[in-house]
Amino acid sequence: MQPAETFVPPRFTVYQHRQIDKIEALHQLPEHMRFEMKVVASVFPFRVNNFVIEELIDWDKVPNDPVFQLTFPQRGMLDDESYEQMAALHRTDPTAEQVMELAQQIRNKLNPHPAGQMEKNVPELDGERVEGIQHKYKETVLFFPAQGQYCHSYCTFCFRWAQFVGKATRFNNNDADLLHNYLREHKEVTDLLVTGGDPMVMRTVKLRGYLEKLKDPEFDHIRTIRIGTKSLTFWPFRYLTDPDAQDLLALIKELVDAGKHVSIMAHINHKQELRTAATREAIALLRKTGAQIRTQAPLLNNINTDPNMWAEMWKEQTQLGMIPYYMFIERDTGAKRYFELPLYKTWETFREAYKQVSGVSRTVRGPSMSAGPGKVEVSGVSEIAGEKVFVLRFIQARNPEWVQRPFFAKYDENATWLNDLKPAFGEEKFFWEDEYNAM
Numbered sequence: 001m002q003p004a005e006t007f008v009p010p011r012f013t014v015y016q017h018r019q020i021d022k023i024e025a026l027h028q029l030p031e032h033m034r035f036e037m038k039v040v041a042s043v044f045p046f047r048v049n050n051f052v053i054e055e056l057i058d059w060d061k062v063p064n065d066p067v068f069q070l071t072f073p074q075r076g077m078l079d080d081e082s083y084e085q086m087a088a089l090h091r092t093d094p095t096a097e098q099v100m101e102l103a104q105q106i107r108n109k110l111n112p113h114p115a116g117q118m119e120k121n122v123p124e125l126d127g128e129r130v131e132g133i134q135h136k137y138k139e140t141v142l143f144f145p146a147q148g149q150y151c152h153s154y155c156t157f158c159f160r161w162a163q164f165v166g167k168a169t170r171f172n173n174n175d176a177d178l179l180h181n182y183l184r185e186h187k188e189v190t191d192l193l194v195t196g197g198d199p200m201v202m203r204t205v206k207l208r209g210y211l212e213k214l215k216d217p218e219f220d221h222i223r224t225i226r227i228g229t230k231s232l233t234f235w236p237f238r239y240l241t242d243p244d245a246q247d248l249l250a251l252i253k254e255l256v257d258a259g260k261h262v263s264i265m266a267h268i269n270h271k272q273e274l275r276t277a278a279t280r281e282a283i284a285l286l287r288k289t290g291a292q293i294r295t296q297a298p299l300l301n302n303i304n305t306d307p308n309m310w311a312e313m314w315k316e317q318t319q320l321g322m323i324p325y326y327m328f329i330e331r332d333t334g335a336k337r338y339f340e341l342p343l344y345k346t347w348e349t350f351r352e353a354y355k356q357v358s359g360v361s362r363t364v365r366g367p368s369m370s371a372g373p374g375k376v377e378v379s380g381v382s383e384i385a386g387e388k389v390f391v392l393r394f395i396q397a398r399n400p401e402w403v404q405r406p407f408f409a410k411y412d413e414n415a416t417w418l419n420d421l422k423p424a425f426g427e428e429k430f431f432w433e434d435e436y437n438a439m
């Protein structure tokens with residue numbers, strides 16, 4: 001493995017939706033594809049950096065290249081009616097305001113805030129809503145630092161898409177005291193999960209402001225600090241050559257040395273993302289701090305439906321010192337229509353992949369839906385007393401008592417999400433439904 005010093009720090013260049021024509025690699029594509037991209041990118045957020053364009057996309061495989069699909073807007077992300085409306089507007093040389101207004105109408109139809117996260121997850125402190133914190137599962141607090149509410153590049157399927165186009169209130173907080181006060185008051189919390197956007201777009205000094213204090217004895221109950229990020233594959237120079245890369249690694253090591261379990265929750269959708277020397281070096285340097293790296297990603301139509309790819313990816317991750325953690329099911333928001341798969345397919349794909357890896361990689365759980373009541377795993381498809389059913393269980397739940405109790409839904413080959421499912425065996429409701437509705 002090359003030492004960090006041998007990496008020439010590339011200049012970070014980023015393209016947003018008004019700059020689609022400036023991306024030279026796109027000039028090899030037919031003109032109509034660029035037009036489609038501009039239309040779709042006026043509804044969904046678009047942002048891609050030079051590293052992803054130059055190192056991670058195989059341009060001779062475009063449009064089928066998985067990382068191209070992962071970062072560039074696709075025609076199929078919009079239904080025909082919405083697409084035609086926006087395309088017609090684009091042909092009239094519209095003002096930015098006109099585009100924005102139509103975009104907002106289309107976005108409102110796309111369930112911008114799924115799983116009740118705005119109403120049900122925001123906690124209170126001294127009678128006030130604590131914006132920028134979500135506390136859904138007893139032991140884990142999610143924190144959305146204000147400076148971390150964007151990413152090095154955006155993923156086309158992202159369930160947080162609405163945050164990046166300024167829909168309603170941007171969900172964030174830049175008040176370190178508020179975070180610390182909340183955690184001080186909540187001794188039942190063992191895990192802090194810093195999320196975004198991507199917290200690793202923040203300068204280290206900011207991150208330090210939030211995290212350093214957790215070394216104090218009054219925060220001994222916070223045992224685990226997780227940081228969710230895509231940077232390991234989309235901008236590995238965050239750990240190699242950015243001006244504050246060394247300080248970032250030092251901060252992580254300090255937290256580890258103070259007795260915290262630090263876990264980098266790396267978002268990796270396709271094994272192709274793991275191929276650069278820079279990413280491999282960043283993984284090695286992070287591992288040297290004593291932090292763990294866990295990996296997670298949703299299963300996405302048009303990007304990563306091949307179970308053999310998943311098996312190979314999990315094996316490679318394990319070999320590189322990472323721990324496969326979650327396979328998610330694409331959430332019911334945004335461009336779901338383009339990325340969704342029937343639930344039975346998600347289970348088949350998971351199973352086909354899982355059966356190929358050794359126990360060391362079977363740390364991965366899934367396929368899992370992050371739904372209103374909790375994280376619901378599709379454990380299988382079975383036939384019980386003559387009825388074909390989905391076997392389901394909560395991996396996490398708003399009420400911990402629901403966890404790990406199998407429950408059953410009627411088999412439905414078209415179902416893609418929890419709310420498509422009906423209880424099996426003639427039951428009227430799932431066992432958790434009354435309690436959930438009362439919450």
Ligand SMILES: *Cc1c(COP(=O)(O)O)cnc(C)c1O
Nearest residue numbers: 134136137140142370375395396
């Ligand atoms: C997934 C998730 C967590 C973490 O759950 P784990 O099973 O501990 O990984 C915490 N809060 C929310 C809102 C989540 O969606």
